[in-house]
Amino acid sequence: MYALYSAMLALALAAYSPFFFLRRFGRGGYRHDFGQRLGRIGPGLPAEPRCWIHAVSVGEAAAAAPLVRGIRGRWPALGIVVTTVTPTGARIVAGELGRVATHRYFPIDLPGPVRRALGAVRPRFFVGMETELWPNFLRALASRGVPSMIANGRISDRSFKRYRLVRPLVARMLARITVFAMQSEEDARRIIALGAPAERVVVTGNLKTDLVPAPSSTDWEALLGLGPDDLLWIAGSTHRGEEAAVLDVFERLRPQFPALRLILAPRHPERAAEVERLIAERGLRPVRRTALGPDGGARGAAVILDTVGELADLYRLAAVVFVGGSLVPAGGHNMLEPALRRKPVLYGPHATNFRDSAALLESAGAAVVVADAGDLERQMTRLLRQPDTRREMGEAGFAAVAARQGAVAQTLALVERVLVDGHAPRESR
Secondary structure (H helix, E strand, O other): OHHHHHHHHHHHHHHHHHHHHHHHHOOOOOOOOHHHHOOOOOOOOOOOOEEEEEOOOHHHHHHHHHHHHHHHHHOOOOEEEEEEOOHHHHHHHHHHHOOOOEEEEOOOOOHHHHHHHHHHHOEEEEEEEOOOOOHHHHHHHHHOOOOEEEEEEOOOHHHHHHHHHOHHHHHHHHOOOOEEEEOOHHHHHHHHHOOOOHHHEEEOOOHHHHOOOOOOOOOHHHHHOOOOOOEEEEEEEEOOOHHHHHHHHHHHHOOOOOOEEEEEEEOOHHHHHHHHHHHHHOOOOEEEHHHOEOOEOOOOOEEEOOOOOOHHHHHHHOOEEEEOOOOOOOOOOOOHHHHHOOOOEEEOOOOHHHHHHHHHHHHOOOEEEOOOHHHHHHHHHHHHHOHHHHHHHHHHHHHHHHHOOOHHHHHHHHHHHHHHOOOOOHHHO
């Protein structure tokens, strides 16, 4: 079974390689990382003993940040290697964790790259964020006797359906994992249904509820030219199809609310030029965040956030937040970030990957589901006219998320009890 999987993966990679090299050498591509993806981790790793944390991209890297800091605080002699798949995830690791962890790219899941990477890192234990399952990698970990954890685990509707199609392979992979720290009871039920031993599954909650906002070093008000009466609408983590809908609504709202300002934050910053064109086509002036100087220049413009790692901080200035990936069937994105900053949240009907978060905020009266662009306009009109409602929704969201905090402490306790015991150096305990 593993030989068949490896052969199919190798064929898929061979077919994809021309596109990979175009991305790698393109403007937003994958540079300086090809060797690492082949398992050539290279010099510069922290001194042993080491642990390995894997976070695929931006969301997983952000969720991993408090866990990584907790591990460093509890076991300071333990070197931490954090891997990602995407360059955007790498930028989050560099910005958030550059002082406490070393970044590398995750190896391609073929026996050679996996063997080389594990031989270089030599981890005492491995933590994979949000149910990243790689058959050859997990098999190699188990063969070396390296304990492993799925942290902040979740199984989306789409993933559950796909994994069930290959349940024998999935069950074999899950049997090699030491412990599963799942976000919710439903996630726990699904991982057990896929073959995880029930005695190894623990519900620890969502690490993203513990992402306490840090003080900002950026004077966003000055940079954006925000006045005291301005109403800022932030559309965060948007996908193709959503920016056009948001811009159309924004155009219709402006005559009623002349103080309304807009920030569009595409989920993939490399789409900035495409979003720029959409703004210009409507007779609006686009400006990228990276083009803003010390004196601003955003007054009267629709701002495109073409950076990684700044959206969560910007949310604190918003009057209303729309969380993207939800008007189109992309599964939604993190809506706890604006809630932690006491902001009312709007999102579309396709937030299936964040069902638990959506249910939490909606039941608290902190978020509203919008069916389409027309519904988005109606809800925006209502909230812009009702500052007290915005404030009440924001406070309700913060209270609901704060009541769920504690996932980091529970996960760290599980790391200590299951992974570290007998592995960490005595002086670091």
